[in-house]
Amino acid sequence: MTYWFFGLTYTKYLNEYENNSYQPNFSYSFGYNDWHDGTFSLVYSNYADNRLSPNHKQSLTNFQSGTWDLGYKKRLTTSLFGVLSSRLHYIYTPSNDKKKISFTLGKNILGVTTSLNLSHELKEKNTVASLSLKKFIYKKFFVSGTAYHYFDYDKQKDWEGDYAYFFGWFDSRPFHLSITYSNYYMKTRYKFRDEKGISFLDGNFCVSTNWKF
16 A cells, blocks of 8 residues: 555636635645554645746746645553544745644544644744644534634734634535535634624635545
8 A cells, every 4th residue: 555645626716706816726735644653744735826827927836835744643642631643743835934843632532523733833933722623413514613822912814813613514425515614714803802803704615525536
C-alpha cells in the first residue's frame, strides 16, 4: 500500500459574479500521508487564487503561494485521560515567509469527538488556542463547533472568528446528498465584544454529492 497522493479540484462558476481578489479556477495538493501511529507526513497544498488564464502578474500553478506541512502523529498514554491522539505540524508558506507550529490533542469522549489545538505563528508571534467538539446526533446528522482564544486579540485578523459551528446531514457514500451549514473562517464575534460580527445568514449552505468512477 502506498501513501503518496495527488489531488486536483476544478471550480466552475455558474453565474457572472467576479471577485478580483479571490476566485480560483482550481486547487491542488500532493504529498505523503501515512495514517499509522508514529509516522511522518509531508503535504503540499495550494488553495490560492489559481487561474487557468493568469494575468502578467500571476503564474498558472502559483506554486510559491502554496503551503508545505510537515507533520508527525503519535498516540499518548496518560494516567488522567487514558490514550490520546496527538499531531504536531510545522507549516510554511514561501510567498509570505509565514511559519506556524501547531499541536493537537484528540479523544472521543462519550461519542463526542474532542480536540484541543494550540498554534503559534512564528513571524507574527501570535498564539491561538481552540477547543472543537463534534457529534453525530441521528444517523448522519451531526453538529460541531469550535471556540477560539487569542492570546493577543490585537493580532486577530478580520476573518478569524471567536467561534464557529457546522451542522447538517453528511453522507460520504457515492451518489448520496449532503446538506450542511458552516461559518468557519468568518468574522464571528461574541455579543459582549465591542466589534460586530456576522449573522447566521452570512454563513454558507452547501449541497454536495460524491461520484464514483
